[in-house]
Amino acid sequence: MRIVLVGPPGAGKGTQAAYLAENLSIPHISTGDLFRANISQGTQLGQKAQEYMRAGKLVPDEVTIGMARDRMEQPDAADGFLLDGFPRNIGQAEALDGILRESGTRLNAVLDLEVPEDEVVKRIAGRRMCRNDSGHIFHVVYTPPKTEGVCDVCGGELYQREDDREDTVRKRLEVYHTETEPIIDYYKAQGLVVTISALGKVSEVTRRAMEALGHAAGQPGA
Structure with missing residues (x-):
């Protein structure tokens, strides 16, 4: 299956992506991992991304798209993948459609993790990190x-x-609503969106997601 995972900050995308990718035996491709891998390996795209990041500028879409294309062309992604953090806007979504058309494949589903805004703020603003770099x-x-x-x-x-x-979280949500949320309507027009509640225990959300994706499993390109 070829899946795009979307949802606001704090929806638990990273956690669910890991579980879903394992259950479906497909690679989890996250934007963060793409950037880290390309930068650490010193690829041309990684060097370009680092230049923009060091200058405090946003990395252009074409760099992110290039990284995603390269990763999707790896052998382990031949039978499917789960995209987390890409596409992030309409331009990237259109580029992804083009990449898939070139390879003769298509998306099977866009899984939308739905969380009320107040819950997002509660989840993120309530986090506390250990200063000892222990990761706790x-x-x-x-x-x-x-x-x-x-x-x-x-x-x-x-x-x-x-x-x-809290103020930073609400600004992040504004960016999500402005830039990323429109891709949900973009994919709804293609009949690809399945929406589930991301409230409750992690295992419950994973079960809902697997059930929702099961309805899409029989589509062409799975």
Whole structure:
């Protein structure tokens, strides 16, 4: 299957993408991984991306599209893939359609993870990270530490990242609504969108997603 995963920040796309890719035996292709791999390997696209990033500029669509094209052409993606973070706007969606047409394939589904905006803010703004670079993450509501402000594992100080502050989260949501959300209507016009609630336990969301994708599994190109 060839799937695009969409949803607002805090919808749990990364978590669900990993589970779904494993269950469907297809590679999980995330924009973040693409950038890290290309930059660490010193590819031409990676060097271009790094130039823009160092200058504090947005990486042009053509660079991101080029990275995605190269990754989708790898042998492990021949029978399908799950795209997470790409396409991010209408231009990238149109480019993806072109890439798939060239290869004689098509998308099977666009899985839309739906989460109320207040829940997104609650999920992200409640996160607390350990300063000791241990990677331990807590949440003031869902997974609170035993002692407020202290990591249960290593005793390090817990803090809230700038990106997780409520005002920043709401700005990220505005960008999502403006730039990325329109691709949902773009794909609805192609009959590809399946929408599920991303509320509840991770396993429950995965079950809903697998059931929704099961209806799309019989489409041409699966």
